[in-house]
Amino acid sequence: MTATLLPAAGTRTGSGGGDGRRGPGTFAAARRRRALIAWGFALPFVLVFAVFMVVPIVGSFAMSFTDFTARDIASPFAVDAVGLQQYLTLFRDPRFLTSLGVTGVFVVVGIPVTMIVALALALALNSGKGRLVSFFRVGFYAPVVTSIVAVAVVWRYILQPDGLLNTALAAFGIHGPNWLNDPAFALPSLILMAVWRNVGTLMVIFLAGLQAVPEDVTEAAIMDGASPWRRLVSVTLPLLRPTLLLGAVLISVGYLQFFEEAFVMTKGGPLDSTLSVAYYTYQQFGFGEYGLASAASYVLFLVIALVSLLQFRLLRSKD
Amino acid sequence: MTLTRTAPRTRSARPRRLSGRATSYAVLTIGLVLWLVPFVWMVLGSVKTQGEILRRPPTWWPQAPTAANYAQWFGPLDFWHFFGNSLIVALVTVLGNLVFCSMVGYALAKMDFPGKRVLFGAVMITLMVPGVVTFVPLFVMVSKLGLVNSYPALILPFVTAPLGVFLMRQFMTGIPDALLEAARLDGAGEWRIFRGVVMPLCGPPLATLGILTFLGSWNNFLWPLVAAQTEDMYTLPVALSLYSTGQNATDYGLLLAGSVLVIAPILLLFVFLQRWFIRGVATTGLK
Numbered sequence: 001m002t003a004t005l006l007p008a009a010g011t012r013t014g015s016g017g018g019d020g021r022r023g024p025g026t027f028a029a030a031r032r033r034r035a036l037i038a039w040g041f042a043l044p045f046v047l048v049f050a051v052f053m054v055v056p057i058v059g060s061f062a063m064s065f066t067d068f069t070a071r072d073i074a075s076p077f078a079v080d081a082v083g084l085q086q087y088l089t090l091f092r093d094p095r096f097l098t099s100l101g102v103t104g105v106f107v108v109v110g111i112p113v114t115m116i117v118a119l120a121l122a123l124a125l126n127s128g129k130g131r132l133v134s135f136f137r138v139g140f141y142a143p144v145v146t147s148i149v150a151v152a153v154v155w156r157y158i159l160q161p162d163g164l165l166n167t168a169l170a171a172f173g174i175h176g177p178n179w180l181n182d183p184a185f186a187l188p189s190l191i192l193m194a195v196w197r198n199v200g201t202l203m204v205i206f207l208a209g210l211q212a213v214p215e216d217v218t219e220a221a222i223m224d225g226a227s228p229w230r231r232l233v234s235v236t237l238p239l240l241r242p243t244l245l246l247g248a249v250l251i252s253v254g255y256l257q258f259f260e261e262a263f264v265m266t267k268g269g270p271l272d273s274t275l276s277v278a279y280y281t282y283q284q285f286g287f288g289e290y291g292l293a294s295a296a297s298y299v300l301f302l303v304i305a306l307v308s309l310l311q312f313r314l315l316r317s318k319d
Numbered sequence: 320m321t322l323t324r325t326a327p328r329t330r331s332a333r334p335r336r337l338s339g340r341a342t343s344y345a346v347l348t349i350g351l352v353l354w355l356v357p358f359v360w361m362v363l364g365s366v367k368t369q370g371e372i373l374r375r376p377p378t379w380w381p382q383a384p385t386a387a388n389y390a391q392w393f394g395p396l397d398f399w400h401f402f403g404n405s406l407i408v409a410l411v412t413v414l415g416n417l418v419f420c421s422m423v424g425y426a427l428a429k430m431d432f433p434g435k436r437v438l439f440g441a442v443m444i445t446l447m448v449p450g451v452v453t454f455v456p457l458f459v460m461v462s463k464l465g466l467v468n469s470y471p472a473l474i475l476p477f478v479t480a481p482l483g484v485f486l487m488r489q490f491m492t493g494i495p496d497a498l499l500e501a502a503r504l505d506g507a508g509e510w511r512i513f514r515g516v517v518m519p520l521c522g523p524p525l526a527t528l529g530i531l532t533f534l535g536s537w538n539n540f541l542w543p544l545v546a547a548q549t550e551d552m553y554t555l556p557v558a559l560s561l562y563s564t565g566q567n568a569t570d571y572g573l574l575l576a577g578s579v580l581v582i583a584p585i586l587l588l589f590v591f592l593q594r595w596f597i598r599g600v601a602t603t604g605l606k
Contacts (some may be wrong), residue, residue, distance in 0.1 A: 005345040022473040035507050038432035045423035045440070045479045052476040053445050056456035063456070073459060121350070124343045132344070137350045138593050142358070143598065145589045150578035153563055157571050164360055167376045196354070204597050228339070239427040257449045263541070264560065278451045285455045297452040308447040 044092040046064050064295040070288030079291075086295040096296060102187065106276065108257045110191045114251055115244070117195060118202035123232070125203075126210040137207070141200035148197075152264035155193055156180065180266055183273035190261045190274055198254065202247045209243030210236070249310055256304050320533055337581050358582075365389070374571050376562035396558070398580060399433055405554040406541075408473045409536040415478035416532045423479075424487025434562050435512035439488070446597045450541075451512060473554070474544040477536060490524040516546060526595050527543075534596075539587055555581045 039046075064086055066079040090096050121140055125133050133187045143151065143208040158164045159179040166176030179189045213236060237244070259278035262268050268283065275283075277300045284293035364372060366384045392398040426432070427439055457476060464474040494517060502512045518525075540556035547553050553561070559577045589596055 011468065030463050034430065035432040038426040038430040038435070039606055041426035041430070041509070041513070042438060044419040045484060045588070046440065048475060048479045049441070049445075051450075051460065053453065053458060053481075054441065056453035056460060057445065057448055059456040059459075060452055109400040119543070121347070124347050127340060127343070134593070136347055136351060137597065138590060140354055141597065142355070142586065142589065145534055145585050146539075147540065147559075147578075147584045149540050149560045149563070149586070150361075150581040153559070153574045153578045154357045154364070157575065158357060158360060162375050162377075164356075166379060170376075187558070194358075213377075253447070259451065278449065281451050284456070288454060293455065294452075297449065297523075300449055301447075301452055305447050309444065 017242070022125060040056065060290075060294040060297060062280050063290050064298050066291050068291040068294070070290065072290075082291070087293045087299075089292060090299065095272060096277075096280055099275045099277045101194065102272075102274060103256065103258055103276045103278075105187060106152065106191060106194070106258045107252060109188075110194055111248060111254050113191070113197045113250055114202060115200050115248060118199045118247070119244075120204055121199065121203045122210055123236075140203055144200040146197075147265055148260045151193075151197070152261075156265060159189055181270050183271045186266050186270055186273045190265060193261055193265070194258070198251060202251060205250070206240070206243060207245050209240050212243075213239045246271070249289045249307060252307055253304055259315035339349055361575050361578050363583075365579050366569060367572055369570065369572055372453070372556075380485050388572040389580075392576055392580060396562075398553070401555045401558045402584075403535060403582075404473075404547075404552065406553060407470065411470075411474050412477050412536045413532045415474070416480060416483045417529055419527060420478040420483030420487045421491075421518060421521065421525070422513070423484050424491050425517055426493035427484070427488045429494075429496070429517075430509075442484050445481045453555050454541075455462065457542075461546065467546060468548040468552050470552075473543055473552070476542065477500050477532075483532065486524050486528050487521070490521060494520055502600070523598075527598065530595055531593060533588075534585065574600075 049057075065081055065083060068079045072079050078083050090211060121136075126134055161176075161178040161181075165179070169176040177185045177186045204205075217235060217239070219234045257278050258276040259282065262274045262276055262279045263282070266274045268279045272278065277296060281293050281296040281300065284290075284296060355492070363379070363381055365388055366386065366387050367378075367381045368383060368387070371378055371382055423438075427435060461467055461476070498516055499512055502516050502560050507515065538556065540554070540560055543554045543557045545558060549558055550558075559574070559581055562577060563574050
């Protein structure tokens with residue numbers, strides 16, 4: 001108890017520093033020692049964090065206001081500051097505007113679909129119990145833990161013009177399209193795949209939320225003769241609102257960074273129909289347009305930061 | 320009055336609820352079968368011959384099952400080497416995260432020091448930075464440090480992560496100060512308190528962090544794809560992604576066998592540790 005109080009007293013009296021009196025001097029020294037110990041604990045993280053996170057983040061922010069290209073790597077400080085020029089170029093580039101649209105569609109279509117499927121699964125699993133539930137949970141969650149590269153191989157194979165999906169559709173008399181090579185169907189195919197890969201995460205979060213819904217509330221609704229649909233809409237969903245919001249925000253941060261599916265499945269094609277903002281950024285880096293790419297990545301960062309801020313506010317209001 | 324009113328209702332409601340449950344399980348089962356078709360199709364395809372793979376319409380069950388695709392991975396393609404790289408990178412990354420994130424988490428949760436708020440603020444901000452922002456400056460940095468195509472290049476950028484710091488700090492904040500004070504009064508130094516008192520209490524968040532980190536490292540491919548430039552440094556996903564875009568791009572039997580080999584270890588781990596995987600997701604909201 002005293003140990004926690006004394007350093008706090010030391011902060012007030014010890015600031016005078018080197019007056020020869022013993023008490024405050026040792027407190028100041030003890031405080032310095034504690035600060036050193038604390039930074040000692042933080043040191044390994046701080047080193048890695050500074051070199052591999054902070055420097056690249058600051059570096060790419062600075063780059064977005066210069067005409068930095070791949071040729072400038074040898075002498076990074078010889079580049080010219082161009083102010084907001086890269087950002088202006090960006091918003092005049094029709095391909096960047098396309099990529100905004102593609103990411104927008106991916107987010108606006110992908111999120112509700114993922115959430116509805118995940119919610120339906122969570123509701124269905126919540127009523128059951130025991131091994132059967134954990135069996136289903138493992139099954140639906142499995143795509144989440146798998147490597148996108150490995151999964152892409154089998155999805156490309158399934159989505160071939162004469163692959164498994166179109167063979168199955170043909171059995172119902174439907175002539176399936178060339179999914180990944182038709183600009184109208186490539187993005188929907190990737191959304192389908194993203195839903196498949198992300199439903200498990202939301203299902204688990206929603207299940208945790210549903211378990212927290214007090215049983216007597218639903219029991220009371222049953223006693224009052226409410227139909228299952230009515231119970232869902234009027235009782236369960238309102239109680240689940242914080243969890244649903246949290247899930248929506250989490251998944252939107254992920255979907256805004258839409259990149260991997262496009263990278264492994266379509267390379268942004270055909271005809272830029274799956275060119276996301278993150279993929280556009282990656283391409284500009286590939287072209288050596290580091291300044292422009294950095295500007296694009298910061299536009300994306302800004303959007304994600306806004307969504308994340310919303311997330312933290314939601315989390316705080318939950319407590 | 321109430322009894323006579325509710326009794327018949329519960330009697331009639333019960334069978335309806337039971338049949339409702341049966342229907343929902345039937346729907347769930349059909350859904351699950353569809354959900355897992357890609358995995359089944361992957362395994363079935365991996366044991367088909369090249370000729371059967373190309374046959375149209377596709378056959379469902381392999382007509383002449385063959386282990387040739389796997390033999391190629393275990394023979395000329397040196398699966399164990401890629402597997403070893405993936406495992407080394409993942410294990411060192413996990414170990415680094417467990418130790419370093421716990422250390423800084425302890426300082427942030429239980430110590431007062433100048434710069435603490437700035438440090439925690441920086442951690443929280445970087446939690447939201449999309450990977451694509453740091454990607455190329457990171458590559459420039461790693462090449463300037465002369466680390467390209469080495470284990471450190473694959474490990475160091477991930478050896479600690481803001482998410483892990485956040486996770487450990489949140490958990491450690493909940494450890495009662497009285498425990499630490501008691502140890503301090505016994506004359507224990509901070510390192511001894513950290514190792515002897517705090518860490519033994521941190522099983523659950525360490526398990527979560529370890530699993531999430533292992534999963535992230537095992538499945539990570541974009542950075543290793545750039546950082547590993549010769550075959551001896553490839554991790555499994557890198558090897559698979561290069562084979563699937565190179566001259567073997569249409570050799571689906573080989574690629575599907577590779578996919579099975581990439582997915583199988585993590586899927587096995589997941590089935591055995593599913594409780595921990597799922598608890599991790601439910602507590603952090605991240606995969």
